[in-house]
Amino acid sequence: MSLLDAAAQVLRCYGADCTDLTVTELVTRLGMPKSNASRLLRAMRDAGLLENVGASKRYRPGLLLVDAARVYLRASSLIARADAMLARIVADCGHTGHIALREGREVTAITDHPGTKALRVASSIGTLLAAFASATGRSLLARLPEAEVRALYAAGFAPPSPSAPQDMADLLRRLEEVRRRAYATANDEASRGIGAVAVAIVDPRDGQAVSLCIAYPAATTDAAERRSLLAALLDGAAEIAALVGDATHAVRPRAG
């Protein structure tokens, strides 16, 4: 593992469940020798990638990441478009929506639109989910060739719940279903009591893929409502897909 890989691993620790790190926490998280951890955190701080929390020995992300991250988000017209579309769908249906991207075997929400109903799903920003065991993840995995999915999970996977795919064959079958219908669903899978429906769009110009997702409380959302929000999602995705040239949504399958 190179020094840059180590630094990137450190940065990946930060998210909804981790706002700062100590040497010992890094040792525990990454299995790194204590002296390496101490020196790496200090070198990253000195470079500006991290900063200390006041005079403490705690390290958090540094300011220089903010502008670069902003460039990432703004460089992508696909993200911007998908996000605007999702905002409209959320405003109409009242459920929580987010845009998710895949990073390796995980997915992360990068934008978030809280719903307006009394009972709604909480923000998932900054939380990493296993791609194979989430609607957004499966919608994105379905856009990969089978060989690539097999290579990604060459070491196998541990299902987090009984409703998640149980093995490679199960996963591939579900991805084939996603490809056929053009959307993915999840129920009680990453989080209890929550259902989700997700649609992926790929920008053929640069290969970037995003997933638009609506998450809803399973107990209070009946079949008619689920059909309605799925239709809105598929319509919205088709509109963006037409703009960026993603042929997958050219003929939209009937929701059902």
Added chain:
Amino acid sequence: MSLLDAAAQVLRCYGADCTDLTVTELVTRLGMPKSNASRLLRAMRDAGLLENVGASKRYRPGLLLVDAARVYLRASSLIARADAMLARIVADCGHTGHIALREGREVTAITDHPGTKALRVASSIGTLLAAFASATGRSLLARLPEAEVRALYAAGFAPPSPSAPQDMADLLRRLEEVRRRAYATANDEASRGIGAVAVAIVDPRDGQAVSLCIAYPAATTDAAERRSLLAALLDGAAEIAALVGDATHAVRPRAG
């Protein structure tokens, strides 16, 4: 210069005026040998710090920076509070406002609130300004001991305009004025035709400092309006300062 320093320098290139980089551009920007630049960009990409724009040889920030940057912004209740306050002031006065932080000898806007007037100042997000030659920068420098300001500018500075501080004595005199009044101003300094007023708040718990700034078109903003928005800014800053324990704004000097 260590490898991490080099990587951080690359990330600092990204902002409002740079959304992606090639090997040659990096050579030009950082004066780095070509082979080093090629290897560095590739190593950063392989680590996830950067990614290629499609199949091109252009590199842009990688997704992993987004969550870490978000943690930076959310970890700071000071930024959140200052931003909310500024939003209210902007809504009232109609001019453009932003929150700025200092990084070394420069300041960068991290949040932005466009004004509502017909003539308003454009967004400055992602643009670095010289701290000594901007209102936000001077409001933040005034919160440093004089020795620290001298050390920061040990190599001297080149004034970007006739209204900017011309030498160290001039800068120190202005910073003393900022300390006395608790706010900094700029006119025609970083940008022609624009005036700005800025107030800094320091969170004594972790030493974090932010500057709240309102920027306005100099030609159409009369003295009464300037006094009014300065009063709003000072009132807002005093309110936040009381919450975080910054004693500087405990007794607010009369604006004038």
Added chain:
DNA sequence: TGGACGGTTTCACGAAACGGAACGTTGGTT
């Protein structure tokens, strides 16, 4: 006081980064 704990520093050696030069690729011009 002694021990536990978190973090830092030291050390010798192997790994990685260095910069210049050669090489490979692409596109444009004659």
Added chain:
DNA sequence: AACCAACGTTCCGTTTCGTGAAACCGTCCA
């Protein structure tokens, strides 16, 4: 087709840096 320019990659010998284990340091608590 041959040539040239520009960009990016790879090679090579040398130098620098990162490695992990162990020692050390500072703080806190029984």
